[in-house]
Amino acid sequence: MSAEDVKGPSAMAAHEDKSAFGFVMAAGLFFVVSGIYALVIAAKLQYPTLLGSVSWLTYGRMRPVHTNGMLFGWLLAADMGLIYYLVPRLCGVKLWSEKLGLATLALWITIILGAVVTISLGFNQGLEYAELPLWLDILVVIAWIMFGINIFATVAVRKYQQMYVSLWYILASILWTAFVYLVGNFATMFTSGVNQANLNWFYVHNAVGLIFTPLGLALGYYFIPKASEAPLYSHRLSMIGFWSLAFVYVWTGAHHMLHGPISQWLQTVSILFSVMLMIPVWSLVWNFFATMKGQWHQLKDNVPIKFLMSGTIFYLLTCFQGPMHSLRSVNAIVSKTDWIVGHAHMAVLGAFSFFAVGGAYYAIPRMLKTKLHSQALANASFWMWLVGGLSFFVSLWIGGFLQGLQWNDPSIPFIDTVKFMQPFWAVRLIGGILMFGGILIFFWNIVATFTGRADRPSEAL
Protein backbone atom coordinates (compact mmCIF):
# COMPACT_ATOMS: atom_id res chain seq x y z
CA MET A 1 0.00 0.00 0.00
CA SER A 2 2.86 2.31 0.73
CA ALA A 3 4.12 2.02 -2.82
CA GLU A 4 0.75 3.16 -4.14
CA ASP A 5 0.92 6.25 -1.99
CA VAL A 6 4.21 7.28 -3.45
CA LYS A 7 3.64 6.24 -7.01
CA GLY A 8 -0.04 7.17 -7.17
CA PRO A 9 -1.49 8.94 -10.20
CA SER A 10 -0.70 12.39 -8.91
CA ALA A 11 -0.52 13.76 -12.45
CA MET A 12 -4.30 13.94 -12.49
CA ALA A 13 -4.15 17.30 -10.75
CA ALA A 14 -2.34 19.91 -12.85
CA HIS A 15 0.19 21.31 -10.44
CA GLU A 16 1.34 24.90 -10.90
CA ASP A 17 4.33 24.65 -8.53
CA LYS A 18 4.90 28.42 -8.53
CA SER A 19 5.36 28.64 -4.76
CA ALA A 20 7.45 25.49 -4.76
CA PHE A 21 9.80 26.75 -7.45
CA GLY A 22 10.03 30.25 -6.01
CA PHE A 23 11.03 28.98 -2.58
CA VAL A 24 13.70 26.63 -3.94
CA MET A 25 15.19 29.39 -6.14
CA ALA A 26 15.27 31.89 -3.27
CA ALA A 27 16.82 29.19 -1.08
CA GLY A 28 19.51 28.54 -3.70
CA LEU A 29 20.38 32.25 -3.81
CA PHE A 30 20.63 32.45 -0.01
CA PHE A 31 22.76 29.29 -0.10
CA VAL A 32 25.28 31.14 -2.28
CA VAL A 33 25.26 34.27 -0.09
CA SER A 34 25.55 32.32 3.18
CA GLY A 35 28.34 30.29 1.55
CA ILE A 36 30.32 33.47 0.88
CA TYR A 37 29.92 34.44 4.55
CA ALA A 38 31.04 30.91 5.51
CA LEU A 39 34.25 31.16 3.49
CA VAL A 40 35.12 34.60 4.88
CA ILE A 41 34.70 33.58 8.52
CA ALA A 42 36.62 30.33 7.94
CA ALA A 43 39.44 32.40 6.42
CA LYS A 44 39.30 34.84 9.35
CA LEU A 45 40.40 32.10 11.76
CA GLN A 46 43.61 31.88 9.76
CA TYR A 47 43.94 35.60 8.97
CA PRO A 48 42.27 37.33 11.94
CA THR A 49 42.85 40.83 10.53
CA LEU A 50 41.11 40.06 7.22
CA LEU A 51 38.47 42.82 6.70
CA GLY A 52 39.09 43.46 10.38
CA SER A 53 38.61 47.23 10.53
CA VAL A 54 34.99 47.21 9.29
CA SER A 55 32.52 46.51 12.09
CA TRP A 56 29.85 44.75 10.02
CA LEU A 57 32.45 42.49 8.39
CA THR A 58 33.93 41.30 11.67
CA TYR A 59 33.75 37.65 12.75
CA GLY A 60 31.19 38.16 15.51
CA ARG A 61 28.71 39.81 13.12
CA MET A 62 29.29 37.61 10.06
CA ARG A 63 28.94 34.35 11.98
CA PRO A 64 25.27 34.86 12.93
CA VAL A 65 24.48 36.03 9.36
CA HIS A 66 26.06 32.78 8.18
CA THR A 67 24.18 30.52 10.63
CA ASN A 68 20.80 32.22 10.21
CA GLY A 69 21.31 32.45 6.45
CA MET A 70 22.09 28.75 6.14
CA LEU A 71 19.38 27.56 8.52
CA PHE A 72 16.46 29.82 7.62
CA GLY A 73 17.49 31.37 4.29
CA TRP A 74 18.73 28.19 2.63
CA LEU A 75 17.63 25.00 4.38
CA LEU A 76 14.21 25.90 5.76
CA ALA A 77 13.24 27.75 2.56
CA ALA A 78 14.36 24.79 0.43
CA ASP A 79 12.41 22.39 2.65
CA MET A 80 9.31 24.61 2.40
CA GLY A 81 9.62 24.76 -1.40
CA LEU A 82 9.91 20.98 -1.73
CA ILE A 83 6.98 20.54 0.67
CA TYR A 84 4.85 22.79 -1.56
CA TYR A 85 5.84 20.35 -4.30
CA LEU A 86 5.26 17.00 -2.63
CA VAL A 87 2.20 17.61 -0.42
CA PRO A 88 -0.19 18.27 -3.34
CA ARG A 89 1.17 15.16 -5.10
CA LEU A 90 0.70 12.95 -2.01
CA CYS A 91 -2.84 14.31 -1.61
CA GLY A 92 -3.81 14.09 -5.29
CA VAL A 93 -5.01 17.71 -5.34
CA LYS A 94 -3.59 21.12 -6.22
CA LEU A 95 -1.91 23.26 -3.59
CA TRP A 96 -4.73 24.95 -1.66
CA SER A 97 -3.60 28.48 -2.63
CA GLU A 98 -0.70 29.45 -4.89
CA LYS A 99 -1.43 33.10 -4.08
CA LEU A 100 -0.95 32.47 -0.38
CA GLY A 101 2.21 30.51 -1.21
CA LEU A 102 3.67 33.39 -3.21
CA ALA A 103 2.74 35.88 -0.48
CA THR A 104 4.55 33.62 2.00
CA LEU A 105 7.57 33.64 -0.30
CA ALA A 106 7.61 37.44 -0.47
CA LEU A 107 7.37 37.65 3.31
CA TRP A 108 10.13 35.06 3.75
CA ILE A 109 12.52 36.95 1.46
CA THR A 110 11.76 40.15 3.40
CA ILE A 111 12.58 38.37 6.67
CA ILE A 112 15.92 37.02 5.42
CA LEU A 113 17.00 40.37 3.97
CA GLY A 114 15.89 42.06 7.20
CA ALA A 115 17.94 39.53 9.17
CA VAL A 116 21.10 40.21 7.15
CA VAL A 117 20.80 43.97 7.63
CA THR A 118 19.89 43.98 11.34
CA ILE A 119 22.50 41.44 12.40
CA SER A 120 25.20 43.18 10.34
CA LEU A 121 24.36 46.42 12.12
CA GLY A 122 24.80 44.69 15.48
CA PHE A 123 21.15 44.25 16.48
CA ASN A 124 21.76 40.89 18.07
CA GLN A 125 19.50 39.54 20.82
CA GLY A 126 22.37 37.47 22.16
CA LEU A 127 20.76 34.04 21.95
CA GLU A 128 21.97 31.41 19.52
CA TYR A 129 19.68 30.91 16.47
CA ALA A 130 17.38 33.53 18.06
CA GLU A 131 19.48 36.57 17.17
CA LEU A 132 16.80 38.33 15.10
CA PRO A 133 15.06 41.39 16.57
CA LEU A 134 11.52 41.00 17.87
CA TRP A 135 9.75 42.48 14.84
CA LEU A 136 11.40 39.90 12.58
CA ASP A 137 10.49 37.11 15.03
CA ILE A 138 6.85 38.20 14.70
CA LEU A 139 7.08 38.17 10.89
CA VAL A 140 8.53 34.62 11.06
CA VAL A 141 5.53 33.49 13.11
CA ILE A 142 3.13 35.08 10.60
CA ALA A 143 4.94 33.44 7.66
CA TRP A 144 4.87 30.07 9.41
CA ILE A 145 1.11 30.37 10.05
CA MET A 146 0.57 31.21 6.36
CA PHE A 147 2.66 28.17 5.38
CA GLY A 148 0.82 25.96 7.87
CA ILE A 149 -2.63 27.05 6.69
CA ASN A 150 -1.72 26.28 3.09
CA ILE A 151 -0.39 22.80 3.87
CA PHE A 152 -3.12 21.81 6.34
CA ALA A 153 -5.84 23.05 3.95
CA THR A 154 -4.30 20.99 1.12
CA VAL A 155 -4.22 17.89 3.33
CA ALA A 156 -7.81 18.53 4.49
CA VAL A 157 -9.21 18.31 0.94
CA ARG A 158 -6.97 15.39 -0.11
CA LYS A 159 -8.28 12.67 -2.44
CA TYR A 160 -6.24 9.83 -0.89
CA GLN A 161 -7.51 9.11 2.60
CA GLN A 162 -4.41 7.25 3.78
CA MET A 163 -1.69 9.67 4.85
CA TYR A 164 1.80 8.73 3.70
CA VAL A 165 4.51 9.06 6.37
CA SER A 166 5.99 12.19 4.75
CA LEU A 167 2.71 13.97 5.51
CA TRP A 168 2.95 12.89 9.14
CA TYR A 169 6.37 14.43 9.52
CA ILE A 170 5.33 17.62 7.74
CA LEU A 171 2.10 18.19 9.68
CA ALA A 172 3.73 17.39 13.02
CA SER A 173 6.71 19.57 12.24
CA ILE A 174 4.49 22.55 11.40
CA LEU A 175 2.87 22.24 14.83
CA TRP A 176 6.09 21.51 16.74
CA THR A 177 7.95 24.33 15.01
CA ALA A 178 5.33 26.82 16.08
CA PHE A 179 5.85 25.88 19.76
CA VAL A 180 9.61 25.46 19.54
CA TYR A 181 9.96 28.86 17.89
CA LEU A 182 7.72 30.56 20.46
CA VAL A 183 9.73 29.11 23.33
CA GLY A 184 13.08 30.04 21.78
CA ASN A 185 12.20 33.56 20.68
CA PHE A 186 9.45 34.78 23.03
CA ALA A 187 9.47 32.77 26.29
CA THR A 188 13.18 33.61 26.62
CA MET A 189 12.25 37.31 26.89
CA PHE A 190 10.73 36.72 30.33
CA THR A 191 13.51 34.60 31.82
CA SER A 192 17.19 34.99 32.67
CA GLY A 193 20.26 33.04 33.68
CA VAL A 194 20.16 29.24 33.74
CA ASN A 195 16.39 29.20 33.25
CA GLN A 196 16.76 31.18 30.02
CA ALA A 197 19.73 29.07 28.91
CA ASN A 198 17.63 25.94 29.37
CA LEU A 199 14.88 27.37 27.12
CA ASN A 200 17.53 28.53 24.65
CA TRP A 201 19.03 25.03 24.36
CA PHE A 202 15.55 23.51 24.16
CA TYR A 203 15.03 25.75 21.13
CA VAL A 204 18.48 25.28 19.54
CA HIS A 205 18.33 21.53 19.89
CA ASN A 206 14.76 21.23 18.67
CA ALA A 207 15.32 23.66 15.80
CA VAL A 208 17.44 20.83 14.43
CA GLY A 209 15.53 17.93 15.97
CA LEU A 210 11.92 18.96 15.44
CA ILE A 211 12.20 21.31 12.45
CA PHE A 212 15.04 20.26 10.17
CA THR A 213 14.98 16.57 11.09
CA PRO A 214 11.29 15.83 10.40
CA LEU A 215 11.21 18.06 7.31
CA GLY A 216 14.41 16.46 5.98
CA LEU A 217 13.11 12.97 6.71
CA ALA A 218 9.80 13.80 5.00
CA LEU A 219 11.83 14.62 1.88
CA GLY A 220 13.79 11.36 2.21
CA TYR A 221 10.61 9.30 2.62
CA TYR A 222 9.16 10.89 -0.49
CA PHE A 223 12.13 11.28 -2.82
CA ILE A 224 14.02 8.00 -2.14
CA PRO A 225 11.15 5.75 -3.33
CA LYS A 226 10.31 8.25 -6.10
CA ALA A 227 13.79 8.73 -7.50
CA SER A 228 14.67 5.01 -7.27
CA GLU A 229 11.19 3.88 -8.37
CA ALA A 230 11.23 1.33 -5.55
CA PRO A 231 8.41 1.09 -2.97
CA LEU A 232 9.14 2.04 0.64
CA TYR A 233 10.27 -1.07 2.54
CA SER A 234 7.95 -0.77 5.55
CA HIS A 235 5.15 1.58 6.53
CA ARG A 236 5.07 0.05 10.05
CA LEU A 237 8.76 0.75 10.62
CA SER A 238 8.22 4.35 9.55
CA MET A 239 5.50 4.64 12.24
CA ILE A 240 7.90 3.37 14.93
CA GLY A 241 10.43 5.93 13.74
CA PHE A 242 7.91 8.75 13.77
CA TRP A 243 6.36 8.21 17.20
CA SER A 244 9.67 7.49 18.91
CA LEU A 245 11.07 10.71 17.42
CA ALA A 246 8.00 12.63 18.59
CA PHE A 247 8.45 11.36 22.14
CA VAL A 248 12.22 11.25 22.59
CA TYR A 249 13.70 14.28 20.85
CA VAL A 250 12.23 17.04 22.94
CA TRP A 251 13.88 15.95 26.21
CA THR A 252 17.50 16.38 25.20
CA GLY A 253 18.15 20.15 25.20
CA ALA A 254 20.12 20.20 28.46
CA HIS A 255 22.86 18.01 26.99
CA HIS A 256 24.25 21.30 25.61
CA MET A 257 25.21 22.21 29.19
CA LEU A 258 26.70 18.96 30.48
CA HIS A 259 29.19 19.66 33.30
CA GLY A 260 27.84 23.22 33.30
CA PRO A 261 25.89 25.19 35.90
CA ILE A 262 22.59 23.35 35.45
CA SER A 263 20.90 20.73 37.66
CA GLN A 264 22.62 17.34 37.59
CA TRP A 265 19.33 15.41 37.34
CA LEU A 266 18.34 17.41 34.25
CA GLN A 267 21.71 16.60 32.69
CA THR A 268 21.10 12.91 33.38
CA VAL A 269 17.59 13.05 31.88
CA SER A 270 19.00 14.65 28.73
CA ILE A 271 21.70 11.94 28.48
CA LEU A 272 19.17 9.10 28.83
CA PHE A 273 16.93 10.50 26.11
CA SER A 274 19.89 11.35 23.88
CA VAL A 275 20.89 7.68 23.91
CA MET A 276 17.29 6.65 23.16
CA LEU A 277 17.46 8.76 20.00
CA MET A 278 19.07 5.77 18.37
CA ILE A 279 15.61 4.13 18.16
CA PRO A 280 14.04 6.58 15.65
CA VAL A 281 17.31 7.01 13.80
CA TRP A 282 18.14 3.38 13.25
CA SER A 283 14.57 2.42 12.34
CA LEU A 284 14.57 5.14 9.67
CA VAL A 285 17.99 4.25 8.27
CA TRP A 286 17.04 0.57 8.16
CA ASN A 287 13.89 1.50 6.25
CA PHE A 288 15.76 3.63 3.67
CA PHE A 289 18.47 1.00 3.17
CA ALA A 290 15.94 -1.84 2.82
CA THR A 291 14.05 0.26 0.26
CA MET A 292 17.24 0.42 -1.81
CA LYS A 293 17.78 -3.36 -1.64
CA GLY A 294 18.38 -4.58 -5.17
CA GLN A 295 18.53 -0.97 -6.36
CA TRP A 296 22.05 -0.02 -5.29
CA HIS A 297 23.29 -0.09 -8.90
CA GLN A 298 21.32 3.15 -9.32
CA LEU A 299 23.97 4.92 -7.24
CA LYS A 300 26.14 4.87 -10.36
CA ASP A 301 24.24 7.40 -12.43
CA ASN A 302 21.17 8.56 -10.50
CA VAL A 303 22.27 11.91 -9.01
CA PRO A 304 19.25 12.48 -6.72
CA ILE A 305 19.75 8.99 -5.27
CA LYS A 306 23.44 9.72 -4.71
CA PHE A 307 22.53 12.77 -2.65
CA LEU A 308 19.67 11.09 -0.81
CA MET A 309 21.61 7.97 0.19
CA SER A 310 24.78 9.88 1.14
CA GLY A 311 22.51 12.12 3.19
CA THR A 312 21.12 9.02 4.91
CA ILE A 313 24.63 7.88 5.81
CA PHE A 314 25.52 11.35 7.12
CA TYR A 315 22.30 11.26 9.15
CA LEU A 316 23.26 7.89 10.64
CA LEU A 317 26.75 9.16 11.54
CA THR A 318 25.46 12.46 12.97
CA CYS A 319 22.93 10.67 15.10
CA PHE A 320 25.48 8.16 16.31
CA GLN A 321 27.80 10.99 17.35
CA GLY A 322 25.02 12.88 19.14
CA PRO A 323 24.26 10.18 21.77
CA MET A 324 28.00 9.55 22.19
CA HIS A 325 28.71 13.25 22.87
CA SER A 326 26.08 13.23 25.57
CA LEU A 327 27.96 10.59 27.61
CA ARG A 328 29.76 12.50 30.37
CA SER A 329 33.17 10.94 29.72
CA VAL A 330 33.10 11.76 26.00
CA ASN A 331 31.53 15.17 26.58
CA ALA A 332 34.41 16.16 28.87
CA ILE A 333 36.70 15.88 25.83
CA VAL A 334 34.68 17.07 22.82
CA SER A 335 32.35 19.71 24.30
CA LYS A 336 33.16 23.33 23.30
CA THR A 337 35.72 22.10 20.72
CA ASP A 338 35.65 22.11 16.91
CA TRP A 339 34.55 18.47 17.01
CA ILE A 340 31.05 19.79 17.73
CA VAL A 341 31.34 22.26 14.86
CA GLY A 342 32.16 19.34 12.56
CA HIS A 343 29.19 17.41 13.96
CA ALA A 344 26.77 20.32 13.48
CA HIS A 345 27.92 20.87 9.91
CA MET A 346 27.50 17.19 9.07
CA ALA A 347 23.89 17.36 10.33
CA VAL A 348 22.88 20.53 8.49
CA LEU A 349 25.21 20.59 5.48
CA GLY A 350 25.70 16.82 5.19
CA ALA A 351 22.45 15.07 6.06
CA PHE A 352 19.65 17.62 5.67
CA SER A 353 21.11 19.72 2.86
CA PHE A 354 21.84 16.52 0.93
CA PHE A 355 18.17 15.51 1.28
CA ALA A 356 17.08 18.96 0.08
CA VAL A 357 19.54 19.11 -2.84
CA GLY A 358 18.72 15.54 -3.93
CA GLY A 359 15.03 16.41 -3.77
CA ALA A 360 15.56 19.67 -5.69
CA TYR A 361 17.49 17.95 -8.49
CA TYR A 362 14.60 15.50 -8.80
CA ALA A 363 11.72 17.95 -8.40
CA ILE A 364 12.83 21.08 -10.26
CA PRO A 365 12.69 19.58 -13.78
CA ARG A 366 9.23 18.23 -12.93
CA MET A 367 8.06 21.59 -11.56
CA LEU A 368 9.11 23.22 -14.84
CA LYS A 369 8.03 20.29 -17.04
CA THR A 370 11.47 20.10 -18.58
CA LYS A 371 14.78 18.25 -18.10
CA LEU A 372 17.65 19.18 -15.83
CA HIS A 373 20.11 21.51 -17.58
CA SER A 374 23.07 19.19 -17.00
CA GLN A 375 23.38 15.80 -15.33
CA ALA A 376 27.18 16.05 -15.57
CA LEU A 377 27.21 19.32 -13.62
CA ALA A 378 24.85 17.85 -11.03
CA ASN A 379 27.21 14.91 -10.67
CA ALA A 380 30.20 17.24 -10.34
CA SER A 381 28.42 19.18 -7.59
CA PHE A 382 27.83 15.91 -5.73
CA TRP A 383 31.48 14.93 -5.73
CA MET A 384 32.65 18.41 -4.72
CA TRP A 385 30.19 18.35 -1.83
CA LEU A 386 31.13 14.86 -0.74
CA VAL A 387 34.91 15.33 -0.89
CA GLY A 388 34.76 18.89 0.47
CA GLY A 389 32.35 17.88 3.21
CA LEU A 390 34.35 14.87 4.34
CA SER A 391 37.60 16.83 4.53
CA PHE A 392 35.77 19.58 6.44
CA PHE A 393 34.11 17.23 8.95
CA VAL A 394 37.03 14.85 9.49
CA SER A 395 39.64 17.60 9.97
CA LEU A 396 37.48 19.27 12.62
CA TRP A 397 36.83 15.96 14.40
CA ILE A 398 40.52 15.08 14.61
CA GLY A 399 41.60 18.61 15.51
CA GLY A 400 38.75 19.14 17.95
CA PHE A 401 39.25 15.83 19.74
CA LEU A 402 42.98 16.45 20.16
CA GLN A 403 42.34 20.01 21.30
CA GLY A 404 39.87 18.67 23.87
CA LEU A 405 42.52 16.31 25.23
CA GLN A 406 44.96 19.24 25.43
CA TRP A 407 42.43 21.37 27.33
CA ASN A 408 42.18 18.62 29.92
CA ASP A 409 45.93 18.95 30.53
CA PRO A 410 46.16 22.36 32.24
CA SER A 411 49.96 22.46 31.87
CA ILE A 412 49.41 23.31 28.16
CA PRO A 413 48.75 27.05 27.74
CA PHE A 414 45.42 27.78 26.03
CA ILE A 415 47.01 29.75 23.19
CA ASP A 416 49.13 26.71 22.24
CA THR A 417 45.93 24.74 21.67
CA VAL A 418 44.72 27.54 19.36
CA LYS A 419 47.92 27.50 17.31
CA PHE A 420 47.61 23.70 17.18
CA MET A 421 44.26 24.07 15.35
CA GLN A 422 45.65 26.13 12.46
CA PRO A 423 46.49 23.23 10.08
CA PHE A 424 43.08 21.67 10.75
CA TRP A 425 41.41 25.01 10.06
CA ALA A 426 43.37 25.19 6.77
CA VAL A 427 41.98 21.81 5.66
CA ARG A 428 38.51 22.93 6.74
CA LEU A 429 38.83 26.07 4.62
CA ILE A 430 39.86 24.02 1.56
CA GLY A 431 36.94 21.63 2.13
CA GLY A 432 34.69 24.67 2.44
CA ILE A 433 35.93 26.11 -0.85
CA LEU A 434 35.14 22.79 -2.58
CA MET A 435 31.66 22.75 -1.09
CA PHE A 436 31.11 26.35 -2.11
CA GLY A 437 31.99 25.28 -5.66
CA GLY A 438 29.27 22.63 -5.32
CA ILE A 439 26.79 25.31 -4.17
CA LEU A 440 27.61 27.55 -7.15
CA ILE A 441 27.21 24.67 -9.63
CA PHE A 442 23.92 23.63 -8.02
CA PHE A 443 22.54 27.15 -8.21
CA TRP A 444 23.73 27.65 -11.79
CA ASN A 445 22.23 24.31 -12.80
CA ILE A 446 18.76 25.14 -11.49
CA VAL A 447 18.88 28.67 -12.97
CA ALA A 448 19.87 27.24 -16.37
CA THR A 449 17.15 24.61 -16.08
CA PHE A 450 14.67 27.47 -15.67
CA THR A 451 15.99 29.76 -18.42
CA GLY A 452 16.34 26.89 -20.92
CA ARG A 453 13.12 25.09 -19.99
CA ALA A 454 11.42 25.70 -23.37
CA ASP A 455 14.30 24.12 -25.33
CA ARG A 456 14.07 20.72 -23.68
CA PRO A 457 11.15 18.28 -23.92
CA SER A 458 9.35 17.71 -20.66
CA GLU A 459 9.83 14.62 -18.53
CA ALA A 460 7.01 12.39 -17.46
CA LEU A 461 5.37 13.77 -14.34
Place this chain on the structure above:
Amino acid sequence: MINKVNKSSMIFAVAATVFFWIGGILTTAAPALLDKSWSKPAPGLKDYATLAKSGDADAKAIMEGRAIYVREGCWYCHTQQTRTIEADTIRSGWRGEKSPVSTPDEFVYDQPHMFGTRRTGPDLSRVGGKYDGQWHAAHFRDPRSLVPGSAMPPFPWIANDPKELAALTAYIQSLGRAKNWRPSGDYEQ
Protein backbone atom coordinates in the same frame (compact mmCIF):
# COMPACT_ATOMS: atom_id res chain seq x y z
CA MET B 1 -5.92 3.11 16.91
CA ILE B 2 -2.93 3.24 14.58
CA ASN B 3 -5.26 2.96 11.61
CA LYS B 4 -7.43 5.78 12.88
CA VAL B 5 -4.41 8.01 13.39
CA ASN B 6 -3.28 6.99 9.95
CA LYS B 7 -6.43 8.30 8.35
CA SER B 8 -7.55 11.23 10.48
CA SER B 9 -5.31 14.26 10.36
CA MET B 10 -7.13 15.72 13.38
CA ILE B 11 -6.45 12.79 15.73
CA PHE B 12 -2.95 12.62 14.40
CA ALA B 13 -2.21 16.29 15.03
CA VAL B 14 -3.53 16.12 18.60
CA ALA B 15 -1.50 12.98 19.37
CA ALA B 16 1.72 14.39 17.97
CA THR B 17 1.28 17.61 19.95
CA VAL B 18 0.54 15.77 23.20
CA PHE B 19 3.64 13.58 22.75
CA PHE B 20 5.71 16.70 22.22
CA TRP B 21 4.34 18.54 25.25
CA ILE B 22 5.01 15.72 27.71
CA GLY B 23 8.74 16.16 27.22
CA GLY B 24 8.41 19.86 26.46
CA ILE B 25 6.83 20.83 29.78
CA LEU B 26 8.87 18.44 31.92
CA THR B 27 12.14 19.84 30.57
CA THR B 28 11.35 23.56 30.27
CA ALA B 29 8.81 24.72 32.87
CA ALA B 30 9.26 21.97 35.48
CA PRO B 31 13.02 22.25 36.19
CA ALA B 32 12.83 25.97 36.96
CA LEU B 33 10.06 25.29 39.48
CA LEU B 34 11.75 22.23 41.01
CA ASP B 35 15.27 23.60 41.31
CA LYS B 36 15.12 26.81 43.36
CA SER B 37 18.85 27.49 42.91
CA TRP B 38 18.11 28.67 39.35
CA SER B 39 16.37 31.81 40.60
CA LYS B 40 18.04 32.47 44.00
CA PRO B 41 20.91 34.97 43.60
CA ALA B 42 24.33 34.23 45.12
CA PRO B 43 25.06 36.31 48.28
CA GLY B 44 27.51 38.69 46.58
CA LEU B 45 25.65 38.95 43.27
CA LYS B 46 24.76 42.47 42.10
CA ASP B 47 21.75 43.23 39.93
CA TYR B 48 23.52 45.69 37.64
CA ALA B 49 20.44 46.35 35.50
CA THR B 50 18.44 47.63 38.49
CA LEU B 51 21.45 49.50 39.94
CA ALA B 52 22.01 51.19 36.57
CA LYS B 53 18.42 52.38 36.49
CA SER B 54 18.80 53.91 39.95
CA GLY B 55 21.75 55.98 38.67
CA ASP B 56 24.80 53.93 39.71
CA ALA B 57 27.52 55.01 37.22
CA ASP B 58 29.63 51.82 37.56
CA ALA B 59 26.61 49.59 37.04
CA LYS B 60 25.62 51.67 34.02
CA ALA B 61 29.05 51.18 32.43
CA ILE B 62 28.90 47.43 33.09
CA MET B 63 25.48 47.16 31.46
CA GLU B 64 26.66 49.18 28.45
CA GLY B 65 29.73 46.97 28.21
CA ARG B 66 27.56 43.88 28.34
CA ALA B 67 25.47 45.22 25.45
CA ILE B 68 28.69 45.67 23.42
CA TYR B 69 29.72 42.09 24.27
CA VAL B 70 26.35 40.88 22.94
CA ARG B 71 26.42 43.16 19.88
CA GLU B 72 29.89 42.09 18.71
CA GLY B 73 29.16 38.38 19.18
CA CYS B 74 32.03 37.85 21.67
CA TRP B 75 29.95 35.00 23.09
CA TYR B 76 30.31 32.93 19.91
CA CYS B 77 33.97 32.29 20.78
CA HIS B 78 34.13 32.72 24.58
CA THR B 79 32.18 30.63 27.06
CA GLN B 80 31.32 31.87 30.55
CA GLN B 81 31.17 28.68 32.59
CA THR B 82 33.78 26.96 34.71
CA ARG B 83 32.51 23.42 34.42
CA THR B 84 32.70 20.57 36.90
CA ILE B 85 35.90 19.46 35.21
CA GLU B 86 39.19 19.69 37.11
CA ALA B 87 41.08 21.28 34.21
CA ASP B 88 38.43 24.02 33.91
CA THR B 89 38.94 25.07 37.54
CA ILE B 90 42.71 25.20 37.04
CA ARG B 91 42.49 27.16 33.78
CA SER B 92 40.03 29.62 35.35
CA GLY B 93 42.22 29.79 38.46
CA TRP B 94 44.82 32.34 39.50
CA ARG B 95 48.40 31.81 40.70
CA GLY B 96 47.90 28.16 41.62
CA GLU B 97 44.50 28.81 43.25
CA LYS B 98 41.71 26.83 41.57
CA SER B 99 38.60 28.84 40.78
CA PRO B 100 35.23 27.66 42.10
CA VAL B 101 32.97 25.99 39.52
CA SER B 102 30.17 28.13 38.09
CA THR B 103 26.82 27.72 39.84
CA PRO B 104 23.34 28.79 38.68
CA ASP B 105 23.04 31.43 41.44
CA GLU B 106 25.83 33.52 39.84
CA PHE B 107 23.80 34.07 36.67
CA VAL B 108 20.35 34.90 37.99
CA TYR B 109 20.35 38.43 36.49
CA ASP B 110 22.00 37.49 33.16
CA GLN B 111 19.67 38.55 30.34
CA PRO B 112 20.57 37.31 27.77
CA HIS B 113 22.63 34.51 29.27
CA MET B 114 26.20 34.31 27.95
CA PHE B 115 27.17 30.71 28.77
CA GLY B 116 28.27 30.03 25.19
CA THR B 117 29.01 26.74 23.45
CA ARG B 118 32.38 27.15 21.76
CA ARG B 119 35.85 27.98 23.09
CA THR B 120 37.64 29.37 20.05
CA GLY B 121 39.14 31.68 22.68
CA PRO B 122 39.50 30.99 26.41
CA ASP B 123 36.63 30.80 28.92
CA LEU B 124 35.85 34.15 30.58
CA SER B 125 33.81 33.07 33.59
CA ARG B 126 36.57 34.15 36.05
CA VAL B 127 38.45 36.68 33.94
CA GLY B 128 37.35 39.68 36.02
CA GLY B 129 40.45 41.22 37.60
CA LYS B 130 42.91 38.98 35.78
CA TYR B 131 44.37 41.75 33.57
CA ASP B 132 44.39 45.52 34.08
CA GLY B 133 42.52 48.10 32.01
CA GLN B 134 45.58 49.05 29.95
CA TRP B 135 46.07 45.43 28.95
CA HIS B 136 42.47 45.24 27.71
CA ALA B 137 42.78 48.54 25.78
CA ALA B 138 45.85 47.25 23.94
CA HIS B 139 44.30 43.82 23.48
CA PHE B 140 41.07 45.10 21.87
CA ARG B 141 43.16 47.24 19.48
CA ASP B 142 45.55 44.42 18.50
CA PRO B 143 45.16 41.05 20.23
CA ARG B 144 48.31 39.59 18.67
CA SER B 145 50.55 42.33 20.16
CA LEU B 146 49.91 40.74 23.57
CA VAL B 147 49.03 37.15 22.65
CA PRO B 148 50.99 36.02 19.57
CA GLY B 149 49.06 33.38 17.61
CA SER B 150 45.65 34.59 18.84
CA ALA B 151 42.75 34.17 16.38
CA MET B 152 40.78 37.10 17.84
CA PRO B 153 39.88 39.94 15.47
CA PRO B 154 40.92 43.53 16.30
CA PHE B 155 38.15 45.93 17.42
CA PRO B 156 39.41 49.38 16.36
CA TRP B 157 35.96 51.00 16.54
CA ILE B 158 35.78 50.10 20.21
CA ALA B 159 39.41 50.82 21.05
CA ASN B 160 39.07 54.28 19.45
CA ASP B 161 35.89 55.13 21.37
CA PRO B 162 36.87 55.92 25.00
CA LYS B 163 33.31 55.50 26.27
CA GLU B 164 32.78 52.07 24.64
CA LEU B 165 36.25 50.92 25.66
CA ALA B 166 35.67 51.88 29.29
CA ALA B 167 32.25 50.20 29.31
CA LEU B 168 33.43 46.94 27.77
CA THR B 169 36.43 46.81 30.12
CA ALA B 170 34.18 47.43 33.11
CA TYR B 171 31.99 44.52 32.05
CA ILE B 172 34.94 42.15 31.55
CA GLN B 173 36.34 43.12 34.97
CA SER B 174 32.99 42.28 36.60
CA LEU B 175 32.91 38.68 35.34
CA GLY B 176 32.98 35.96 37.96
CA ARG B 177 33.33 38.41 40.84
CA ALA B 178 30.12 37.48 42.69
CA LYS B 179 32.16 34.78 44.37
CA ASN B 180 35.08 36.64 45.94
CA TRP B 181 37.31 33.68 45.31
CA ARG B 182 40.87 34.96 45.32
CA PRO B 183 42.36 34.58 48.81
CA SER B 184 44.41 37.79 48.65
CA GLY B 185 41.73 39.77 46.80
CA ASP B 186 44.38 40.96 44.31
CA TYR B 187 42.01 41.84 41.47
CA GLU B 188 43.37 44.16 38.77
CA GLN B 189 41.44 47.34 38.06
